[in-house]
Amino acid sequence: MSVPVWAWFAVIGGLLVVLAFDLWIVDRGEPREFSLKQAGFWVGFYVTLAVIFGIILWVFDGPTHAGQFFAGYLTEYSLSIDNLFVFYIIMTRFAVPKIHQHKVLLIGILMALVMRGIFIAIGAAALANFSWLFYVFGLFLIYTAVQLVRQHGRDDDEVAENAVLRWARRVLPHTDDYVGSKIVVKVNGKRMVTPLLIVMIAIGTTDLLFALDSIPAIFGLTTDAFIVFTANAFALMGLRQLYFLLGGLLQRLVYLSYGLAFILGFIGVKLIAEALHTSGVSWAPEVPIWVSLSVIGITMVITTVASLIKARRDVRASKGNTTPASAKQG
Numbered sequence: 001m002s003v004p005v006w007a008w009f010a011v012i013g014g015l016l017v018v019l020a021f022d023l024w025i026v027d028r029g030e031p032r033e034f035s036l037k038q039a040g041f042w043v044g045f046y047v048t049l050a051v052i053f054g055i056i057l058w059v060f061d062g063p064t065h066a067g068q069f070f071a072g073y074l075t076e077y078s079l080s081i082d083n084l085f086v087f088y089i090i091m092t093r094f095a096v097p098k099i100h101q102h103k104v105l106l107i108g109i110l111m112a113l114v115m116r117g118i119f120i121a122i123g124a125a126a127l128a129n130f131s132w133l134f135y136v137f138g139l140f141l142i143y144t145a146v147q148l149v150r151q152h153g154r155d156d157d158e159v160a161e162n163a164v165l166r167w168a169r170r171v172l173p174h175t176d177d178y179v180g181s182k183i184v185v186k187v188n189g190k191r192m193v194t195p196l197l198i199v200m201i202a203i204g205t206t207d208l209l210f211a212l213d214s215i216p217a218i219f220g221l222t223t224d225a226f227i228v229f230t231a232n233a234f235a236l237m238g239l240r241q242l243y244f245l246l247g248g249l250l251q252r253l254v255y256l257s258y259g260l261a262f263i264l265g266f267i268g269v270k271l272i273a274e275a276l277h278t279s280g281v282s283w284a285p286e287v288p289i290w291v292s293l294s295v296i297g298i299t300m301v302i303t304t305v306a307s308l309i310k311a312r313r314d315v316r317a318s319k320g321n322t323t324p325a326s327a328k329q330g
Contacts, residue, residue, distance in 0.1 A: 003226040011226075015233055018049070019110060039245035046238030053230065067289040068222035072231030074296045075221065075267070078260060079214045080239045081253070086206060087243060094199045100181050104196060105240035108203025113236050115204070117229060119215055124225035134275035137216040141268030144213045148261035168201045207236075217264055220271035221292055252311035259303030266295055 022042070050073055058066035091101055127133050173192045179185045183197040218228050270292065276284035 008226070011230060015237065019106070019237065022106060036245065039241045039243075042241035043238055043245050046234065046241065050234040050238075053234065057227075064289060065222075065224065065227060067293055068224065069227050069231055071221045071289055071293040071296055072218040072227060073234055074293070074300070075217050075263060076214055076231050076235035077238070078263060078296070078300050079217065080235050081242070081246070081256065083207060084239070084243050084246065087203060090199065090202050090206065094195060094202070096196070096199055097178060100178070100196060102240060102244070103181060104199050104203060105243060108200045109207060109236050109239055111200065111204030112207035113233060116215065116232050116236075120225055120228050120232065123215055123219060124223065124228065127219060127223055131275065131278070134271055137219060138268045138271035138275065141213065141216055141220060141264045141271065145261040145265035145268065148257045148264070151257070165198070165202050165205055168198060172197075174198060213264065216271075217267050220267035221289070253304065253307045254310055255303050255307045259299050262299050263296055266299075267292070 054066050054069050057069055087105065096104055173190065175185065175187065175192050175194050178196060179194045182194055184191060184193055218231055222228060270287045273284045274286055277286045
């Protein structure tokens with residue numbers, strides 16, 4: 001897909017304008033807790049933007065690249081839901097006030113978007129010059145899928161701090177407590193950062209670590225850097241509002257890791273099969289994008305429905321096992 005330079009600038013500029021408006025909405029007036037109604041509106045807004053972008057791709061470049069975008073967007077969005085569990089742990093661990101959580105997520109994910117853009121550019125250049133990397137990506141995705149299944153149900157009470165976060169906490173002079181929504185303050189004439197900046201670094205760098213499986217996953221669907229970047233960007237842009245919209249629902253998606261493992265495993269096998277097909281192996285199939293899109297969509301629907309059914313049954317079972325106080329007295 002040949003994308004002119006002006007199109008890159010137009011898309012990136014448009015995304016920055018939307019994010020700047022989002023940040024302005026958050027920062028205007030007194031900080032306040034993000035409501036469920038607001039979260040629902042913004043999730044719908046960002047999903048609609050992604051759908052409109054995909055339709056524009058379809059109109060101007062045909063169904064193939066549009067299908068690749070939608071498949072990549074669904075994959076990145078699905079993987080992002082799993083990331084929200086870790087974001088929740090980080091917010092809890094750093095005791096971030098709810099009125100500031102939206103700003104933390106916005107700045108942290110904006111940092112991640114910039115760093116992901118660099119990763120995507122490097123990945124696209126590497127795949128263009130070293131075709132054997134397709135096998136590496138495929139095997140890595142299959143390995144990640146197996147690890148997701150093996151780690152299912154583990155209690156992640158703590159998040160291991162990455163090197164960047166450890167460096168920031170050690171080097172940057174910081175206050176012990178939050179100072180409103182400020183990230184930098186002066187204390188006794190000395191400039192210090194607040195824990196809010198540390199949390200932003202934690203969110204941004206942790207999300208970058210998630211890119212180690214999400215970026216290979218989308219490269220398994222398309223090698224077009226423009227589609228890879230836009231699918232990542234649209235998925236990340238709606239991630240903050242999804243965090244507040246899902247709320248307690250996150251804890252009920254008990255089969256999410258199984259669904260994501262199946263998607264990553266499928267893409268890993270697809271990546272290796274198509275690499276073999278390109279190398280001239282006759283029995284290796286070339287999986288059309290509509291098959292990938294169908295597998296991803298159906299898997300997430302089944303995973304979500306099965307999780308909610310399981311959660312409802314667990315609630316009913318817990319209520320059934322509760323003995324009323326009157327029965328005990330009798």
